[in-house]
Amino acid sequence: MNKFELIQALKDATNISKRQAAAVVDIFFNGMADALEKGDRVEIRGLCSIYVKEYGAYTGRNPKTGERVKIKPKKLPFFKAGKNLKERVDR
Known part of the structure; x- marks a missing residue:
């Protein structure tokens, strides 16, 4: 599964727009990357x-x-x- 497929699955499961699903996925991944950058687990x-x-x-x-x-x-x-x-x- 790639990022696009994850966005599509979220869109289908929650009945939100593709733009909103992409925003949620971006927030999730950026939050993880920011935590790792700071040295957090x-x-x-x-x-x-x-x-x-x-x-x-x-x-x-x-x-x-x-x-x-x-x-x-x-x-x-x-x-x-x-x-x-x-x-x-x-x-």
Whole structure:
């Protein structure tokens, strides 16, 4: 399911306009992104939790040349599936 399909499903389920459904989806995703940007954790009970994981700097290797490369520290979002989602997918 992509964002457009989610907007369409919300529109059909609630009998609101496509513009209103798009606004709701945008508010939801922007709220999640804003929370993650601040370093907060996003938890949707039964579905998932998303949090920012910090990785320190390290020395890597260029796979083509074998040359050593310094990798800067970084932060990445980490998705963890909830128990209910795991059970639904594993049926």
